[in-house]
Amino acid sequence: MFLLHLTFIRSQLVCLLGILLLSAHVCCAQEASQINNDSTQADSTRMKFDERVMENLRQISERKTIMGKFLKAVLDFDRHNEEVAGLDAELIKREYEKHNYKIVRHIEIRTLDPLGYSINDTARVPRNFLEKAGNSLHVKTGRSLIRNKLLFRKNEPLEPLALVESERLLRQTEYLLDARIIVNEQTTTDDSVDVYVLAKDIFSLGGSGSYSPSSGSGRIAPRELNFLGQGHQLRTSYRFGMNRPRPWEFDASYSVENIGRSYISADVIYSNQNYYKEKSAYLSRDFFSTNTKYAGAVGLSLVEERLQMPSSPTDTAVVFGKLTYNRQEAWLGRAIKLKNYNLGYEAKGRLIVGLRVINTDYKTTPTENFQDNTLMLGSIGYSVRKYYKDRFLFGFGRTEDIPAGTFASLTYGYEKGAIKDRRYFGATTSLAKYSANFGYLYGSATYGSYIRDNKWEQGMLDVQSMYFTRLLEWGNWKLRHYVIGRATIGINRNPEELLSIDKELGLRGFRSEFVRGSRRAVLNYEANLYTPFTLFGFRLAALAFADVAWLSTGNKSSPFNESPYRGFGVGLRFRNEYLSFSTIQILIGYYPKLPQNGNMDSFRIFGSSRPYYDFTDFRFTTPGVVEFR
Structure with a gap:
């Protein structure tokens, strides 16, 4: 399935939303008029706003009119929020403490x-043709693949945290929507347990795309996240009809996750873009769990980039330099x-040490x-990781894991160069807190x-830094x-190393290809x-x-000395949790300040398939040089 042309989507969504709101307004007005004429209907005024709107739309959908048939086709009036046990509860908790080492x-x-x-109501089964037909095209995840994700084994002692950590790992797997791991308390004895594992798939075959009739350009991006139920993932993207410097681009990646029971993943990447x-190819194993002892990776890459060189405000064309290198x-x-x-409770803190070697051979360089x-x-680093459960963060109701804890690391390195040698020093610290009443606060x-x-x-x-509030609820709203x-502050950076405020x-x-600098500060707000x-099975959010973004061009000047760039807007977001489609966002933005040498309009309608924010986990990752981007 592919997205329609953006202009068509925009017009249809605006019309649909207008119809829904107008219908709700008219029906509410009719209901209020009826209430004034008949006091016996006074109880309906006590209904919540969202219930009144949905009830009014339901009544319209039951009429044998074009509007009634339309609403009945696109809206799901029988959808109910699922109750999920254990929300706002710390995953690393003592509910399974009595089963440790059984x-x-x-x-x-x-x-x-x-x-x-x-997954919360195992008695529920497909009820219509579309659900049954969709499932017939899907291959369920193999039980051996689920078993390989578990941190506990049959006929072995149950380690502390093994149950809750295994559930979290399953839930964070891309081809699974949710997972539950339950101890059968009825068959549990003083020295042994039976464990029940339940996992629900997403429809792994999907993709996205777009097309513009005016320019003849477009994009198609099919993907398969769970080939034949074996966890193999293939992602592709093809762009066509581009004006410069070449009319097409192609990207593809192939991943095999958790080979055997080793938690080693294999990744192959091919990218052929205009500027990159x-x-x-990589083999990697990360600190996937709080009690993982070893992690590492080996890989090689061949890269060709076109780096944007510094420009002046009067330039009308962007200058690029070619950079080509091999890396192992x-x-x-x-x-x-x-x-x-x-005793009997797992320690949260871990001390981690890591060593890394990178060899880079440059074939073509734009500067010396x-x-x-x-x-x-x-x-060397210290990490404390814990997780909480909540909903309506990045998803539309599924259970999501919120990372919290502390992390600190120091990195020291030595670069042996063909012309000159130098040392490297780096330090990182981060902290996050979460509570059901306060929300989530992160800083690094x-x-x-x-x-x-x-x-x-x-x-x-x-x-x-990032903060989000607790979830405010008014019925189903x-x-x-x-x-x-x-804030990103460059210190004595090379002239070709530039920051952007795009996207x-x-x-x-x-x-804008011309808005670049070496120091940047950004403040974002979103509601x-x-x-x-629910439209055609897709949940709807507004x-x-x-x-606001500040950007300075000098290595010593403050970005706050410059007038900020600003963007304001509204939009709609769609997502079907059961499908592998990315989140669909249609946004309208207004930008009061534009670059002099750019061709961007103050008002812009655009689409997006990714959230603007994400969590940062507190796991130790690859020792490396901080990325300037």
Whole structure:
């Protein structure tokens, strides 16, 4: 299935929304008139607003009119919010403490097709032709694939946290919608347990696309996230009808997750874009669980980039330089469990050490600031990871895991270059807190710089924060606010290293090849209103946003000395949790300040398939140089 042309979608959505609101308004007015004429209907005024709107629309849908048939076809009036046990509860909790170190006697695994089934109501089954037909085209995830994700084994002692961590890992798997792991208390004995594992698939075959008749350009992006139920993932994207410098682009990636029971994943990437080309292959294993001991990766890549060079306000064309290089790398990490004197309960903190070697050979360079080199890095860090459960964050009602905790690391490295040698130093710290009443607050700070001849060069300070409120509810209407702050300060960066405020880097919907700098500060606000409406199986949410970005061009000037760029807008967001489609967003943005040498309009209607914000986990990752982007 592919998205329609953006203009067509916009017009249809605006018309549909207008019809719904107008219908609700007319029906509410009619209802109020009837109430004034008949006091026996006074109880209906006590109905919640959303219930009145849905009831009015339901009554219209039962009429044998064009509007009635239309509403009955696109709206689902029988959809109810599922109650999910354990929300706002810490996953690392003591509910399974009494089962620690018992022998796992039996593991029963059941997987559900994506359409018509419920993980919270196992009695629910597909009820219509579309659900049954969709499931017939889907291959359920193999039970062996689910078993390989579990951190506990049959006939082995049950380690602390193994149950809750396994449930979280299943829930975060891309081809699964949700998962539950339950101990059968009726068959549990003093020394053994039976465990029931229930997982629900998404419809893994999907994609997205767009087409513009006016320009003849478009994009198709089919993907399969669970080929034949074996967890193999293939993603592709093809763009056509482009004006410059070449009319097409193609990207593809193939991933095999968790080979055997090793938690090692294989990834192959091919990218052939106008300004970026890559061929790469990696084998990797990360600290997927709080009690993972070893992580690491090996890989190689061939990259060709066209780097944008500095420009002046009067330039009418962007100048690019060509950069081509080969890279080979490997890293290994070890997590050390600290002593815990609370018997039977897993310690949360981990001390982690990691070593990484990167060898880079440049074939073509735009300036003399690039040299062949071998970079050796060592990191030591401390991590405390815990997770909470909530809903209506990035999804539309499914259970989501919220990472919280603390993290700190120090990195030291040495670069052996073909022309010059230099050292590297980096430090990172982050903290996040969550409560059901307060919401979620995250903050982090990262600094990194090379040192040569006692001079600091190519340095960067990056500060980030995010806060979202608790979920505010009025019946089936739900509201959540998000505030995000970011600052990236370049210190003695090379002239060709430039920051952008385009799209997710600053102002959503904003794009300009000429707005570049070395220091950036961004403040974003977003409000999400989740509605009870369902259109063709897609949940509907409305959003409003306000973005402000400051950007300076000098290595020493403050970005706040410049007049900020701003963006304001509203939009609609659609998502079907049971399908692999990305979230569909149709947004209208207004930008009061535009670059002098750009061709962007103050008002812009655009689409997006990704959220503007995301969580940062507190796991130790690959030792590396902080990325300046």
